[in-house]
Amino acid sequence: MKKNSKTNQDQGYVYDACVIGAGASGLVCGAVLARRGMNTLIIEQNKKSGRKLYATGNGKCNLANAVISDSAYYANGFAGSVVTEGSALLLHRYLEQAGIPLTEKNGYYYPQSLQASSVVWALTDGAKLAGCEFQYETEVYGIERTSEGGFLLKTRTTGKDAGEEETVLCNRLVLAMGSPAAPHLGSGKEEVISTLLEDLGLGYQPFEPALCPLEVAEDVSSLAGVRVRARISIGLAMDRPGFGEDLMEEGEVMLTEYGLSGIVIFNMSTMIQKGEQVSVDLLPLWEDEGKWLEFVHAQEKKRTLFGILNGMLHEKLCRYFIEKRFEEKAAKRPVSTFSDEELLDLFRNLKDWRLTVTGKKADMGQACRGGVLTQLLSPDTLQVRQDPRIAVTGELTQVTGRCGGYNLMYALISGIRAGQRL
Numbered sequence: 306m307k308k309n310s311k312t313n314q315d316q317g318y319v320y321d322a323c324v325i326g327a328g329a330s331g332l333v334c335g336a337v338l339a340r341r342g343m344n345t346l347i348i349e350q351n352k353k354s355g356r357k358l359y360a361t362g363n364g365k366c367n368l369a370n371a372v373i374s375d376s377a378y379y380a381n382g383f384a385g386s387v388v389t390e391g392s393a394l395l396l397h398r399y400l401e402q403a404g405i406p407l408t409e410k411n412g413y414y415y416p417q418s419l420q421a422s423s424v425v426w427a428l429t430d431g432a433k434l435a436g437c438e439f440q441y442e443t444e445v446y447g448i449e450r451t452s453e454g455g456f457l458l459k460t461r462t463t464g465k466d467a468g469e470e471e472t473v474l475c476n477r478l479v480l481a482m483g484s485p486a487a488p489h490l491g492s493g494k495e496e497v498i499s500t501l502l503e504d505l506g507l508g509y510q511p512f513e514p515a516l517c518p519l520e521v522a523e524d525v526s527s528l529a530g531v532r533v534r535a536r537i538s539i540g541l542a543m544d545r546p547g548f549g550e551d552l553m554e555e556g557e558v559m560l561t562e563y564g565l566s567g568i569v570i571f572n573m574s575t576m577i578q579k580g581e582q583v584s585v586d587l588l589p590l591w592e593d594e595g596k597w598l599e600f601v602h603a604q605e606k607k608r609t610l611f612g613i614l615n616g617m618l619h620e621k622l623c624r625y626f627i628e629k630r631f632e633e634k635a636a637k638r639p640v641s642t643f644s645d646e647e648l649l650d651l652f653r654n655l656k657d658w659r660l661t662v663t664g665k666k667a668d669m670g671q672a673c674r675g676g677v678l679t680q681l682l683s684p685d686t687l688q689v690r691q692d693p694r695i696a697v698t699g700e701l702t703q704v705t706g707r708c709g710g711y712n713l714m715y716a717l718i719s720g721i722r723a724g725q726r727l
């Protein structure tokens with residue numbers, strides 16, 4: 306029991322509301338609940354709030370996007386009902402009142418300080434000033450329903466005196482535990498999160514890595530460090546109803562020792578499965594192979610094919626592809642020694658470089674797919690339809706956004722909505 310809590314001799318102090326998780330959504334939800342006059346306790350397993358938030362947007366915290374669209378989420382329509390033009394306005398007002406004025410670059414919103422820490426501090430101060438109590442270094446590991454219609458949370462300490470068990474009682478419950486992504490940032494453990502959802506009888510899709518780099522079967526280690534503008538397509542040959550244009554995206558791709566990285570890859574990783582192929586178009590600006598051939602023919606005949614290709618592609622890629630398609634020294638041969646058929650074949654290889662995905666770099670991921678099934682939740686309030694005393698917010702719900710501030714925008718808006726109505 307917290308030292309400053311009022312106690313009731315029969316059963317102990319009963320909070321109006323408990324929020325499990327002092328991340329983005331838990332902090333705003335707790336603040337809104339407390340402002341409504343509820344005695345609110347936020348329980349956090351880490352030593353301080355928002356550990357993951359500190360790392361967002363490379364430390365700058367990209368917390369919203371100017372483009373509001375359901376297609377920015379892999380969530381079959383649910384996220385679009387939560388993140389609307391209206392709720393985005395509400396979020397901007399909320400952040401401004403919390404002392405976080407925003408600045409925008411290419412549609413991405415950041416705090417004007419360009420420091421994620423300022424967001425963590427402002428949201429934590431906001432919750433404290435609204436009257437929330439915090440219990441840090443405390444993990445909730447089990448939940449029971451009480452005969453009075455409330456909840457008994459089983460907790461254990463995680464700090465120096467790890468393992469000390471206690472119970473906390475509350476009438477309303479907010480599940481804001483996020484996902485197990487990025488465990489090095491103190492994320493909730495998958496087995497504990499699953500246990501809590503099972504204790505409450507809430508259906509969920511198991512978590513799997515999303516927004517992460519991809520490992521591929523082919524040896525691309527010689528290309529590590531190359532950054533290239535490319536168009537990525539996945540599963541084009543497969544029947545994947547509901548995803549449509551999301552199967553193709555253009556942007557900067559980074560080649561690594563083990564495979565592919567970069568924002569475009571992160572977005573694609575959310576949908577691709579191990580064993581599937583990715584098609585990388587390394588010449589997205591050249592659609593017409595006839596025009597490309599004309600361009601090559603118009604060059605000085607004695608120039609090497611490598612030299613000509615190098616005008617449009619990173620040199621490591623030029624060498625890799627010429628030597629892969631032809632013999633080892635082909636990069637040094639004059640362009641006139643290649644037939645049209647060979648040149649077109651090279652062009653097609655560059656337009657459709659097939660790589661087989663062998664894994665996802667989960668440890669470098671920014672999110673997970675999976676979580677509490679959205680059909681169980683009301684998009685207006687994030688309350689569980691069958692038990693409105695429980696709300697589920699942020700990444701713990703079955704919503705994953707694309708890169709660009711969409712995940713934090715959803716987490717924050719869902720937290721505000723839940724706090725207003727629970």
Ligand SMILES: Cc1cc2nc3c(=O)[nH]c(=O)nc-3n(C[C@H](O)[C@H](O)[C@H](O)COP(=O)(O)OP(=O)(O)OC[C@H]3O[C@@H](n4cnc5c(N)ncnc54)[C@H](O)[C@@H]3O)c2cc1C
Nearest residue numbers: 326328329330350361362445483487493699700710712713
């Ligand atoms: C490296 C990185 C960069 C990112 N950059 C961006 C970005 O720029 N823009 C963007 O929109 N998104 C970004 N994200 C994603 C974003 O951080 C998350 O989607 C968002 O934080 C989710 O908010 P949340 O409140 O649902 O969960 P979280 O912020 O993860 O908070 C959950 C909290 O619950 C606590 N918790 C879990 N289980 C328990 C338990 N059993 N008992 C007690 N406490 C518990 C955790 O310790 C954690 O503090 C990034 C993620 C990573 C890892």
